[in-house]
Amino acid sequence: MVVGTFSVNADDKTPENEFRVGMETAYAPFNWTQTSDAHGAVLKYGEKNSYAGGYDVEIAKRVAEGLGKELVIVPTQWDGLVPALTSGSIDAIIAGMSPTEERRQVIDFTDPYYESRLVVVTRKNSEFANATSLADFAGAKITGQLNTFHYSVVDQIPDVVYQDPMKDFSAMRVALASGIIDGYVSERPEGVTATNVNENLTMIEFAPEDGFQTEPEDVQVAIGMRKNDPLVQDVNQILAGISAEERTELMDLAIQNQPSASQEGEMSLWSTLKQIMSEYGILFLQGAGLTLLIAIFSTIAGTLIGLLVGVFRTLPQSDQPLTRFMQKLGDWLLTIYIEVFRGTPMMVQAMVIFYGLALAFGIDLNRTVAALLIVSINTGAYMSEIVRGGIFAVDKGQFEAAQAIGMTHTQTMRKIVLPQVVRNILPAIGNETVVNIKDTAVLSVISVGDLFFQGTAAAGTNYLFFQTFLIVGLIYLVMTLSATRLLRLMEKKIDGPDAFTKVEEPIEGQR
Structure with missing residues (x-):
């Protein structure tokens, strides 16, 4: 961490010794909100007693340390991440974002820092709970998060009943639990978290030939940065120094340490x-x-x-x-x-x-x-x-x-x-x-x-x-x-x- 005077870069609009990272802080296990700095959580910008933790935070800490800057977590809604980046409010997006071709037209991406698989989360008592292939979800009401790659692959399910995309995973989980939808497309870490917390949910994984057909970049997550940002290469070098084993360990710890994982079983409403x-x-x-x-x-x-x-x-x-x-x-x-x-x-x-x-x-x-x-x-x-x-x-x-x-x-x-x-x-x-x-x-x-x-x-x-x-x-x-x-x-x-x-x-x- 570098300590120095706060000189503001006219192009970036943020102090030069700060590395401002935008994330939802509500997408466990990639990022979440907690009220203490336990497990290395970072205080959120502009807030008191509110900290961000998760896999994305750990990656952001390593990148900021490699750049010699102070990490600042700026909580930002998903739809506001790209505008916040292009407007200079933040320096990078580290929020489980896939480097799709559409996004590359607006912002640049680093090399991927995580690669996952697409799954479908459904209810255990659903007729689709024993599905093993996309064909088994024929007739199901399936959705995905708005403005994400997850929703774009829904059309690969034969005879799917399209549902409007939803704003965030919170809305989709509520819709699923209440029976409004039969399932939603997600990444495996989020699916593991959902099923660990809610015993009424199950995650459907597919064999490569029976699941979603994707390009490598579609299931990768990378750091979003402004177009032609000279720091992209520096960040790539820092990411290259994080081994595959360490990345797996960081994700396992994130799933283990997220606040929802420590909840007890059945409790009364009160x-x-x-x-x-x-x-x-x-x-x-x-x-x-x-x-x-x-x-x-x-x-x-x-x-x-x-x-x-x-x-x-x-x-x-x-x-x-x-x-x-x-x-x-x-x-x-x-x-x-x-x-x-x-x-x-x-x-x-x-x-x-x-x-x-x-x-x-x-x-x-x-x-x-x-x-x-x-x-x-x-x-x-x-x-x-x-x-x-x-x-x-x-x-x-x-x-x-x-x-x-x-x-x-x-x-x-x-x-x-x-x-x-x-x-x-x-x-x-x-x-x-x-x-x-x-x-x-x-x-x-x-x-x-x-x-x-x-x-x-x-x-x-x-x-x-x-x-x-x-x-x-x-x-x-x-x-x-x-x-x-x-x-x-x-x-x-x-x-x-x-x-x-x-x-x-x-x-x-x-x-």
Whole structure:
């Protein structure tokens, strides 16, 4: 490990003494998430009490040591790995990625650091549990991970019932356990892990002539690096120094040391929930804290944006031609902003803003900063229309009365209109807060470490999907109910007493 000053390379955008590696940290035994540094796990970038372990991490440690750099593990969703690499957010992908021809058109690959065999994971009680060849899976509902070679070979199964590809292995395992699919294509290490953890699953291996027909590169995994990266040759030399025996030993240790392998047999639901909380509770709390930070900050910022836009769009038209033109131009630009951010999914906005800024302008945003920016701008677009409706709800007579006593437009808005607007839109602000708490989940596409991201990492490691997401769902419910209750109390406070005593004039003869 080299210790020195942090000088930033303009092309790589990362400190020169760091080797930043992207991986899912949820694809055991290649990579997973744990809450300690046991078995040589490495602290994940930008997180506390969250470590990455696994075969990929061990390979990354050896490469970083050979390069004389400090290893930094950057947790990244699968779909975001290539954009993160090409944008300079990471220096390499070490995530069980196959060097397919399609990927080689975008990034370069090193020599392979592992070679595996394709298998099919199915249920033990399935009619396909005793299959020995691909032909035995005729009529089966089979899928694979999105944007991977695994899904592309599904068509080699005769009369297969195609299922849409799924985002990650966590989703496929849940679908398999629930009977939605009959099996999924995977690599042998993942299949071994799945069957070790879930006794209801089995892994089907095939003889070479009866299984998937693949090219060598299809079953190999290699390190992805940017096009024409001069470090590719250096990394190849480091990999060449890791013998086949050592690589096998590293994989065997990864399967043995992964957190899911240490689980006990059958446990009650309550015992399982307690175990998950004891192992990953701190990560869930950190994720929940970040979720609340993003939701509350973005709601406040979005409301301020909405108020500013609403006030601007109600300005009286100027008599000066240039000022009138600028008003129309500003109104036109604000209309585009509102329509674009209301008319596109936040997930797409996150990808475009986070990776697009890095690719186009070399701006490498911190993930949390990016999340705050994305959700605030998105919320502002919605709040702008809500504020506009709130302003229109104020009686026109109040505008006319203010004008009659000589108040300017700014004074009218500040002292008369906006206080009423804020009260009128409080329910909508509360709704936006609840929506933002839930919608932070889509930010996992840029690997923001919110509650959903931490839950996905935990479930991808312990394979207890129902139990893990039951806990995550309950935490979301507590947050949304608390936010709703607090905002209702705020509404009540602003409204004042629920009832006022009406003082009537006494009837003649009464005292």
